[in-house]
Amino acid sequence: MFDFALLGSVMPSLVEGAWLTLKLTASVILLGTALAFPVALCRNSRFAGLRAAANAYVLFFRGTPSLVQLFLLYYGAGQFEAIRDSVLWPALRDPFWCVVIALGLNSAAYTGKTLAAALAAIPRGTREAAFVLGLARPHAFWLIDLPLAARAALPAFGNEIILTCKATSLASTVTLLELTGTARLLTSETYAPYEVFLGAGLVYLAINYLLLSGIRTLESSLNRPH
């Protein structure tokens, strides 16, 4: 009933699909982390307006499904002529960039919240000590606050990478042939859902295992006493 030869024959295509999964994951994490900094800084800002904007952003992206966010961008953006005529249109028509932007904005909300909490949890004393030692504010932020916060936020960040890798499967709904999309295509070609989905599952497990080991190594090297 279970065809091992077939499982072996679909593996190369699945691994090829996994390459796109990895590319999407890396791009989303890169964009999400870059945007997480302004989100975190706004959330901890002295200005009520910035705080409210950041909170609304986080509320929207954490309170709605990623799939809605993706469809809002991929199908929704074309509703407006202004967007269709703008320079952004070539990117918004491309499913790859739609996925990266939608999931990146989503990831920024989660990472931004974690980072804001980590920055807020740094004891006042460290900042005062930096000030007394004569460090300027931006200097103290880069050299003292950020490394401390990054270390505290790392476990949650590792989790976010795994969640992002799994979330990139949504790219299959907008025609991209990443791992899940490839598996679905292969199922309709071979009529062998057991073998194909088992194969895809194994590749996902392997990817997540590797990502997790990488994060653990990073965590233990950062948590070494100085």
Added chain:
Amino acid sequence: MLHGFGGQLLLGALTTVQLAAASLALGTLLGALGCWLQLSGHGVLRAIGNGYAAVVRGVPDLLVVFAVFFGGALTLASLTGRYVEIDTFVAGVVALGLSFGAYAAEIARGALQSVARTQREAARMLGLSRAQALWTVVLPQAARVALAPFGNQSIVLLKQTSIVSIVGCDELMRKAAEASGATREPFTMYLAVACIYLALTGFATLCLEWAERRASRPMAR
């Protein structure tokens, strides 16, 4: 503004809530089973429990939905000898329940293990049976620890119901796709649906916060 599709969207929201509730019920059962397997004294049972939690948490929910939907159709076809149209609601509940169960098992195991061993020993010492000790001493304490992660995972489940629309289940997201096609205003429709999801998750979050406040009250004497 919604071109008369408001009623359809609300109908979809009702299906979404039903989908989430049914998956939550099935997932909680599977979670209890998975936790029992993980804490079992038998090595093989433990391996099955740990394997279930690790495998399902390591793959995307969408892949689980596809596997249940297409795999289920093939299984039913080979069992009955003819092509069977698989019900997308049932397939969705099974897939989401399987996924939720894996997370619930981990949460339950962590919560049970957080209760100090001495609590159980003291209860046994006082003459309570094993079942009584578990039910009246360990579980109430574990439930407090499990409440927040369990609630958060339920909210994740509520949002994840949206992916069942991909195999054609007629819930909120699917209704939005239909309305988008009919009106050619996808942004309006998906934004309306986003607001409905926001209201649902917001309500769930408020309920969870209320429950957490209640659970963290000092114990009655």
